[in-house]
Each structure stands twice: as C-alpha cells, then as structure tokens.
Amino acid sequence: MNNKGSSVRSIILRYINNHKKQDNNYFIAQEILKNFVNIPQMTIYDLSEKCFVSTSAISRFIRLIDFSSYTNFKYAVEKEIDIVSDYSKRLTEISTGKPDDFINEYIENLLTNLKYAKKHIAVSQIETVVSAIHSAENVAVFGLEFAAFMGQHFQSKMASMDKIVQISFTMTEQLRIVEEIKPNSLALIFSMEGGFFYFNEKVISGLKKKNIKIIAFTFKSSAIIERSADEIVVCGEVNDNTEGRISILYMMELLIYYYMRTIYLTT
Template identity: 65%
Template structure:
C-alpha cells in the first residue's frame, strides 16, 4: 500500500470517522497506544493485546488498505518521528532555548506571509479562481497537514456550490482521479515538494488524464516543473513547520477571491 500520510494519521482518521465502537475501533486504539511496539510484535502477540483473533487483525489491516500484516508492520517501522519537523538545534541533546524558537518561528512566518504578499498578485489569484470555476472537476491534494486542510477548502467551496474532491491516501487519490471528467484541475500543496517524490503514481495518473496541475510550493524543482502546468511559490522558510500556516494562508486567499470574483459576481 502507498500511503501518502503516516500510519498514525490513518488510524486516527479511522477512529474519528467511526459511528460505532466495534472491534475495529478498539483494535485501532490499542495499535495507537502501542504503536512503537508494533514492528516487534507478531500478529499473534497483537491479537492477544487486542483480545481478538488473528483473523480479526488481518481484516482490520486490510480495512486500512494494507495487503498483509507484514506490510503494515513495515509501514509503522518506517514512520518518521515528530522531531524531523524541526531544526536539529531545537531537538539536540543540549537544545537552543524555547524563546529562540518562538522568535525564529514568528520571524520566518512573517517572512513567508510578506513573500506571498509581494509575489502573489491579485490577477494570479483571480486566474486560479476562474480555473476552479470552469473546471469540470477539481482535486485538492497534499501530504498530511495539507491533506487535512484540503477538507476545509472542500467544505468552504461546497458553500459556494462548487464540488471539490480530495483523497487522504494514495489509493483514495487514484480513485478520485479515475472518476473525474475531462477538463479537470488539480491543486497540489507541497511545501518541500515531497508529494512529487512519494506519490509518483498520482502524478502519472493526473498526467494521463490531461489534468491541469497547479502546484503551491516553497521551492520548485525539475520534477515539479516537468509535472506542473503552473507553479506558485508561497514562501521561503520551512525549517520548523512555518510552511503549514502558509498552506492555510493561500487556501484562505483562494476562497476569498473565488467568493468575490465568482460566487458573488
């Protein structure tokens, strides 16, 4: 299975979307509570922790999109920890003081927003809004945080009578692409360009369907430039997750200009 998002996020999403607390709900909770142990546990040991059969574990793993328990364990083991989100000077044995982080984070955020204000023109935002309006189908993709924010974008666009599709996992995204019509648009939010390295099948599927691709990123790359029809730079710094707030900033600008130039026109 190709995820596009961490296993923990998939498990939390599963729990949050369940209407009833059945066996699968409790398995998900126990897996989360013992996540760091999963790579060392056999399916028999996990089934004992969950007080269910090994068959129940297998069914749950397939429900999440994994073919086998071994594949699931490998994905858990490969998951990157939260410390990778931050500059090493703040996670080292003798880290820099927290006050330094606050100052740097705020300064970098301010620089990103100023960069957007200076480089992203109204005409460009209106052009994207028009493309969203005229597209037969609109897809909004990103990794983890951007993927969650795409749900916010989706709900706000629905309030303006425009249907937007998203997908949390690679399988979800491929399924969404399969259903779209000609003359469709994809908005991809990828601050470091990781979406293009981890989701190559999604990019290939978009290109095969001749989808117009607009990428919002901090640093363009040959891979992005080969795949995208338009690249919009939306900041300069992402050492300590400042870029996540730029994602929301850009989405809010797009919502505003769609409202003003399309919905209220």
C-alpha cells in the same frame, strides 16, 4: 501498501474517528495506538492476544486500512517519522538556546514567508487560478496529511459558494478521484517541500494521462514539479519548523476570498 506519505497513526485515528460502531476493528485500532511504539517488535500473534481476537481478524483489519500484510504494516510503523523531525535540529537540542528561541524564530520565518508571497505572487496570478477553479467541471485538492486536513476547510468554504471540491487522505482515495474525474478538470496540489510529487507518482501519472490541469503550490520548484505541473505558485521559502503549514492555509484563504469576490462582488 497504498499509504505512502501518510502517517500510520493518522490512518488509524481517521479510522477511529469515522467508525460508526465499536466492533472488533474499532478495538483493534485503539489497541494498536496504545502499543504503537512496540508494534515493530510484536508478532501478529502478540497483537492478536493484546486485542483478544484471532490473527485472521488482525489481517483483515490491516488490509482494511490499505496495507497488504502485517509485515508491511510493521515496516511502515517502524519507519514512522518522529515528530522531532518536524523541527530544525538546533531547536530540538534542549541543552542549547533559550526557551523562547522557537517562538522568535517561528514568527520571523512566518513573516519571511508572508513577505515573500506578497512580493512574488501577483493578484492577477491568484485571479487566474480562481478563474480556472470556476470554469473547471471537477476540482480536486491533493496533498499530504496537513494539506488534506486543510483541504476540508477549503472544501467547506467552496461548497458555501456552490463549488464542489473533492479531497482525499489516502492514495487509494486519490486514485479513485483520478479514475472518476472528468476531462477539463483541475487538480490543486499543495506540497511545500514537493513530497507529494515523489510519494504519489501514480496519482500524478493518472492526472497527466487524463490531461487534467495541475496547479502546484510549493516552496521550491524542482524538476519533478516542473515536469508535472501546468502552473507553479511559489508561496514561500522557509519550512525549517513546519512554517509551510501556515502558508498552505494562507494560500487557501486567498483562493477562497478571490473566488468569493469573483462570484459575489463583480458585476
């Protein structure tokens, strides 16, 4: 399996969204989503009957989305993190608190992170990162799911300034980028909790072997990040209820603005 750190549902949805024709694989993907919670209890024969295809067709699809076997696929589905885990336990216990507790706490935490970034991240540090982006022959953005989605926005804005940035969603794609990336390149890793450095050790190892400069954007520096990154930008401190997602977008917007400023507003 090459999809550690990726939601299985997201992998299936990306396949459906990017598939150009409605063939057997398309309908298998749809049927898996419809029966997702039951997959751990379903044999490959059960699923093939649901999809009106052979078991070999199911196996081919499972390999197509980067799982080595149906057994590994079922295990990944069973271990899929429930959305409730995105939020603090106190706010998911409906019997306690008031309906507006989440909004109040979420906004306060966002403000805490923004104030932290304003206080601790100097413009000179952002400009140094921007300079590294500008001078690098290749730039790649890495991160787990949300960071990769936001990476598409970053990629689009940078392309509008004639800077090509690579992004990827699966470990297979990430390893391909590492294999193809040239020396004197730059990797921007957005990982608020540091999960990318634990789930994607092969990617980190590949970047280090090629002497690619790594800049990490995170909330908490840890031993593994300090060993791996050439520079660490600590951009917040609270991620109890996914507030870190906003910090990822905030940091990307800073990089976009200061890159634009470097290209268009300096003489």
